[in-house]
Every structure is written in C-alpha cells, then in structure tokens.
Amino acid sequence: LSERQLQWLCGAFFVLSLATRLGMTAVGLSWAAVFTVTLGRVDSLAVGALIATVARTPTGLNALRPLVFPIAIATVLPFVAIEIMLRVIDRPNYTLALAVELSLIAACSGALLVGTMTANLDGIGARLTQSAILRSFGKYSFALYLFHGHLNRWFEKLGFDVYGRGAPSGAGSILAKQLLYLFMAIGFSYLLAFLSWHLYEKHFL
Numbered sequence: 001l002s003e004r005q006l007q008w009l010c011g012a013f014f015v016l017s018l019a020t021r022l023g024m025t026a027v028g029l030s031w032a033a034v035f036t037v038t039l040g041r042v043d044s045l046a047v048g049a050l051i052a053t054v055a056r057t058p059t060g061l062n063a064l065r066p067l068v069f070p071i072a073i074a075t076v077l078p079f080v081a082i083e084i085m086l087r088v089i090d091r092p093n094y095t096l097a098l099a100v101e102l103s104l105i106a107a108c109s110g111a112l113l114v115g116t117m118t119a120n121l122d123g124i125g126a127r128l129t130q131s132a133i134l135r136s137f138g139k140y141s142f143a144l145y146l147f148h149g150h151l152n153r154w155f156e157k158l159g160f161d162v163y164g165r166g167a168p169s170g171a172g173s174i175l176a177k178q179l180l181y182l183f184m185a186i187g188f189s190y191l192l193a194f195l196s197w198h199l200y201e202k203h204f205l
Contacts, residue, residue: 003053003054003056003057006049006053007050007053007054010046010047010049010050010053011046011050013042013043013045013046013049014042014043014046014047014050014103014106014107016039016042017039017040017041017042017043017046017103018043018099018100018102018103020037020039020040021034021037021040021098021099021102021103022096022099022100024037024040024099025093025095025096025099029095030095031094031095031098034095034098034099034102035098035102040099041102043102043103043106043107044102044105044106044109046106047106047107047109047110048110050110051064051110051113051114061114061117061118062118064114064118065114065115065118067111067114068111068112068114068115068118069111069115071107071108071110071111072108072111072112072115074107075104075105075107075108075111076104076108078100078104079101079104079105079108082097082100082101083097085097116129137190139197140190140193140194140196140197141193142193142201143192143193143196143197143201144189144190144193146196147189147192147193147196148185148189151185151188151189151192152185155181155184155185160177160180160181161177161178161181162181
C-alpha cells in the first residue's frame with residue numbers, strides 16, 4: 001500500500017472505531033464494553049499510525065502542523081460541552097458520552113503530539129512539554145494508570161463524588177470538594193507510582 005492509501009485506511013479505522021462504540025451504545029451495552037472492546041478502541045492506534053505514515057513522507061510532520069490548532073479547538077470544545085451537559089441535564093447518557101469522548105481525546109492527543117514534535121525548540125510549548133514535572137508524569141505513567149482506578153474506589157468510600165454526578169440542582173457547588181478530590185487523587189497516585197518505580201519497576205530494566 002502507498003503512504004496515501006495507508007493514511008486513508010487509518011482514517012477508516014478511526015471512523016469504524018467510533019461507529020462501533022456508538023453501535024454498542026445503541027443496543028444497550030455497558031460502558032465497560034464500550035471502553036474495552038478492541039474494535040471500539042482502535043481510533044487511538046489509527047491516529048498514531050496516521051502520524052507515523054505522514055512522518056515518513058518527504059515533508060514529514062510539518063504537513064500536519066497547520067491542522068494542530070483547528071483540531072485541538074474542534075475536539076476540546078465539544079468535549080467541554082459534553083462534560084457540562086452531563087452535569088446539567090436530567091438522566092444523562094454517560095455511555096454515549098464516553099463513546100464520543102474517546103474519539104475526541106484520540107484526535108486531540110494526536111494534534112498535541114504533532115504540535116509538540118514540530119514546535120520550535122525554544123518556544124513556550126517545547127519548554128512546557130520538556131518540563132521536569134511533565135516528564136516525571138511520563139516516567140511514572142504506567143503505575144499511575146494501574147493505581148488511579150483503585151484509588152478512585154477508595155475515594156468514593158470516603159464520600160468523594162469521583163465522577164461529579166452529585167451536583168445540586170439548585171444553589172450550591174461541588175467545586176471545592178471536587179478540587180480537593182483532584183488534589184488528593186493526583187497526589188496519592190503520583191506517590192504510589194513513584195514508589196512503584198523506585199522500589200520495583202526500575203530493578204527489572
């Protein structure tokens with residue numbers, strides 16, 4: 001296959017992945033199925049493969065550079081809108097929201113990756129992505145992935161509204177408690193990941 005054919009194939013798999021999740025949602029499957037069925041999760045792989053095929057062309061990733069900002073805006077704004085709707089409408093469909101948001105996240109992540117890889121080395125974007133804090137999150141990312149879900153169950157038992165679904169219908173706000181939850185969840189997840197890396201993981205490299 002040519003590079004252009006591979007790129008079209010990547011686009012087709014992206015659409016197929018989203019369609020698969022929407023189909024599963026339409027027939028009433030659970031969020032767990034939407035989140036884990038392989039064919040419904042290949043959109044992230046398709047985005048990565050598309051970036052890889054473009055990188056091998058003569059112009060490289062610079063050909064995608066003009067698309068970074070439009071794609072970021074076109075994915076972030078709907079994502080924020082969906083999250084707001086989930087908190088203000090009665091009986092929201094969380095599974096449908098997840099089905100759509102996964103593709104938005106995949107496309108936005110791809111755009112940010114291209115933006116990072118084509119940024120000026122002395123630009124603010126490059127300095128941000130090369131910061132020691134963000135690089136440390138990358139270093140400990142696997143353990144962060146493993147531990148955060150289990151910690152969420154613990155935080156739920158402590159009374160935190162982990163998914164933000166308990167917003168009052170009238171006056172009042174859960175923002176302060178949500179911020180406290182985020183601070184504690186990130187802190188404890190990072191601490192466990194740090195310990196996992198230094199006490200366990202790095203000894204097997």
